[in-house]
Amino acid sequence: MAQSIDVELMAKHGYTIEQLMELAGLSVAASIASEYPKGKVVLCIGPGNNGGDGLVAARHLSHFGYQPRLYYPVQPAKDLYRRLLLQCQAHGIAMVADLATEVKACDVVVDAIFGFSFKGAVRAPFDEALATLRAVDKPIVSVDVPSGWDVELGNTLGVGLSPDMLVSLTVPKLCAKLFAGRFHYLGGRFAPPDMAKELAIPQYPDSSQCVRLL
Amino acid sequence: MAQSIDVELMAKHGYTIEQLMELAGLSVAASIASEYPKGKVVLCIGPGNNGGDGLVAARHLSHFGYQPRLYYPVQPAKDLYRRLLLQCQAHGIAMVADLATEVKACDVVVDAIFGFSFKGAVRAPFDEALATLRAVDKPIVSVDVPSGWDVELGNTLGVGLSPDMLVSLTVPKLCAKLFAGRFHYLGGRFAPPDMAKELAIPQYPDSSQCVRLL
DSSP states (O other), X not given: OHHHHHHIIIIITOOOHHHHHHHHHXXXXXXXXXXXXXXXXXXXXXXXXXXXXXXXXXXXHHHTTOEEEEEOOOOOOOHHHXXXXXXXXXXXXXXXXXXXXXXXXXXXXXXXXXOTTOOSOOOXXXXXXXXXXXXXXXXXXXXXXXXXXXXXXXXXXXXXXXXXXXXXXXXXXXXXXXXXXXEEEEEOOOOOHHHHXXXXXXXXXXXXXXXXOO | OHHHHXXXXXXXXXXXXXXXXXXXXXXXXXXXXXHSOSOEEEEEEOSSHHHHHHHHHHHHHXXXXXXXXXXXXXXXXXXXXXXXXXXXXXXXOEEOSOHHHHHHTOSEEEEESOOTTOOSOOOTTHHXXXXXXXXXXXXXXEESSOTTOXXXXXXXXXXXXXXXXXXXXXXXXXXXXXXXXXXXXXXXXXXXXXXXXXXXXXXXXXXXXXXXXX
16 A cells, blocks of 8 residues: 555656655654654664665754764665765764664664565564664664564564654554554655545644654 | 755755755745745746745645645746646646736735846746736745845846745845845755855754744
């Protein structure tokens, strides 16, 4: 379903992936700014679109006065991601190699590793990253779907994360019913009215890019 | 200078025009939502990037509960603008042909006709559009530079608008010193820290995409 939403937005309504990702990442940063005080944020970036949302969020967090750093072990050559990384570098956002050390010194961890299309086994180096994050005592913010979860069934593999905040994008996925953290936000405010009605997307307040659901 | 800012953001820091325009247009819509109650907004769209910012603003205004309509008499075939228009159409944003009639029934007019690169004479059909807008008794919101103004010298031709609100993008242009309306906002929150320091860009509050300067 989530896949078909993005396809409809781009193929039918003319959106580009750059636009959707910009608004999605901005809404993740805005959700974080709504609940956590300014501090050090380590963003764990996967190799796909969920990671792209994370790269955008890192840049906006920098604008909002946070100190973001990137754990980004697999960097695809795709122009989209290369550009998003360049933008982060222009903002002086550092890359970190040792996730386990880094999370000890941070205030919030962002999980932008896997999104709604995750299926099957977790491959290296993300198996180790998930193990590190499962053991961490800092609040984790998951983008759209907690990494390691099935988009519908949740943490069936037992390797998934237990985030403190979930930021659902466009519309909560089925697995969001199983979210047991403190803060559930919705972001990615770009569904046209017909789609918003069909999907029963909640109202956002005023000009906010995110809305708290729980 | 404004031209060189965009060039630096795109060529050196990896931004795409879609990203910059999305954040610029969003900030225009957020500025409007900060000062004017929800109502009917006619957006006058020029054939260049200033018009593109206006198309993005129209879409976000629709999300914020306003009723935007587009006066868009010259529609370039460029993919960027074609897509932005498609997105507006997905939001049910109507096109209007008769600007003079339309402005009588609206609450706010957005001037996204010409931006910082405007020079020389105003060509048809925008000469007539500017004449209509000079006579209008509704508040006008200008994007970046009031249409008909020189980016540095202001309304030297005498054909320029007198907006109630000016939303400067990235940094106020020289002509903003001559702005005599009620609300001066800054939007387009994307300059990396080095650039922000060099240009003395004011601080934005929290996660806001716009800041009131005056």
